Amino acid sequence: MSGGSYTTPILFDVSAEVDVGSVLPYFCMVHPWMIGEVIITLDEFVAEGNETSQEQEQEPTQTISSNVVENAAGSSTPGCEPDCFIPATLTISSGETVTFSNNDSAAHTSTAGTPADGPSGAWDSSLVMMGTAYTTPILDAGTYPYYCMVHPWMLGTIIVGDGGTTTTSQAESSQVEDDTAARIAAAEAAAAAAEAEAAAAEAEAAARIAEAESAARIAAAEAAAQAAEAASQQAISELSVNEKIEITMDFTNDSEVQQSFALIVQIKDSTNTTISLSHVTGMLGAGQTLDQVLSYTPSESGSYTVEKFLWNDFSNPTALTDEKESFTLTVIE
Numbered sequence: 001m002s003g004g005s006y007t008t009p010i011l012f013d014v015s016a017e018v019d020v021g022s023v024l025p026y027f028c029m030v031h032p033w034m035i036g037e038v039i040i041t042l043d044e045f046v047a048e049g050n051e052t053s054q055e056q057e058q059e060p061t062q063t064i065s066s067n068v069v070e071n072a073a074g075s076s077t078p079g080c081e082p083d084c085f086i087p088a089t090l091t092i093s094s095g096e097t098v099t100f101s102n103n104d105s106a107a108h109t110s111t112a113g114t115p116a117d118g119p120s121g122a123w124d125s126s127l128v129m130m131g132t133a134y135t136t137p138i139l140d141a142g143t144y145p146y147y148c149m150v151h152p153w154m155l156g157t158i159i160v161g162d163g164g165t166t167t168t169s170q171a172e173s174s175q176v177e178d179d180t181a182a183r184i185a186a187a188e189a190a191a192a193a194a195e196a197e198a199a200a201a202e203a204e205a206a207a208r209i210a211e212a213e214s215a216a217r218i219a220a221a222e223a224a225a226q227a228a229e230a231a232s233q234q235a236i237s238e239l240s241v242n243e244k245i246e247i248t249m250d251f252t253n254d255s256e257v258q259q260s261f262a263l264i265v266q267i268k269d270s271t272n273t274t275i276s277l278s279h280v281t282g283m284l285g286a287g288q289t290l291d292q293v294l295s296y297t298p299s300e301s302g303s304y305t306v307e308k309f310l311w312n313d314f315s316n317p318t319a320l321t322d323e324k325e326s327f328t329l330t331v332i333e
Contacts, residue, residue, distance in 0.1 A: 076106035084154035094161040115152035253284040262314040304329040
C-alpha cells in the first residue's frame with residue numbers, strides 16, 4: 001500500500017553461472033503500463049564473492065508461523081460470508097504472528113481494521129497475489145478485526161491471548177459483518193428494481209410508439225378516403241344530358257356478424273321535387289365493404305340534388321351511418 005516497500009529474494013546464487021548483463025524485466029500487475037528492468041552485473045559478485053559465500057554457508061534462522069489463515073476459494077465474489085477467511089476467527093498466543101496464505105484465484109489483502117472505520121494500522125499486507133502469502137508482525141494481546149480492502153465483504157478476527165486489550169469488540173465486528181451484508185443485499189435489490197423499472201419503461205414506450213403509429217395510419221386512411229370521395233363527387237358533379245353516372249357509398253361492416261343493408265339514392269330537381277328514387281338491398285359479411293352501385297341518367301339539363309341513405313332494411317329505416325350524404329349535380333346540354 002502507499003508508504004510501504006518490498007524487497008526481492010536473492011536473485012542469483014554466487015556459485016551459479018551468471019551471464020554478464022542478464023536482464024530481468026518486471027511490471028505492475030495492477031497497472032501493466034508500469035514496466036522496468038533489473039540488470040545483473042558480474043562486478044558485484046566478484047567484489048563480494050567470499051563474503052556472500054560465507055553468508056550462505058550459515059543456514060539462516062527463520063521462524064515459521066503455524067498460525068495460518070487461508071482465503072476461501074471464490075471469495076472474490078460475494079457469497080462466501082461469514083467464512084471468506086478460513087478460519088474466520090483465530091486465537092493465538094501473545095507474541096506470535098499469523099500467516100495469510102492466498103490459495104484463491106484472485107489477489108486479496110489482509111488489512112487490520114474494518115470496512116466502516118478503515119485500516120487500524122496493526123498490519124496491512126497490500127495485495128497478496130495468487131499462490132503467495134503474507135505474515136503479520138508480532139502481535140500483542142488484543143482482538144484484531146481485519147478485512148480485505150479489495151473485497152470488503154471478506155471479514156475475519158484474530159484474538160491474541162485473552163483479548164484483554166481489545167481494539168474492537170466481537171459484537172462490533174459482528175455488527176460490521178451484518179451491516180456489510182445488509183448493504184450488499186440493499187444494493188442488489190436496488191439494482192434489480194432499477195432493471196425492472198427500465199424494462200417496464202421500455203415496454204410502455206414501445207406500446208405508445210405502436211399506438212401512435214396505428215393512429216397515424218388510421219388518420220392517413222381516413223384522409224385518403226375523404227379525398228377519394230371528394231374527388232369522386234367533383235368528377236360527377238357536372239355532366240351532360242343522357243350521360244350516366246354511378247353512385248356508391250363508403251361503408252364497411254365493422255361488426256363480427258352479418259349485417260343487412262338497404263342503399264337508397266334520391267334525386268331532386270331545383271324545385272325540391274323527387275324525380276328519381278332507387279335502392280338496392282343485401283347482406284354484408286363481417287368486415288366486408290359495401291360495393292353496390294346505383295346508376296342514374298339525366299334526361300334534362302338543370303341543377304339536381306343527389307341524396308344517399310344507408311339503412312338496416314328498406315322497411316326498417318334504421319340508419320347505418322351517422323347522417324345522409326348529398327351533393328349537387330349540374331346537368332348541361
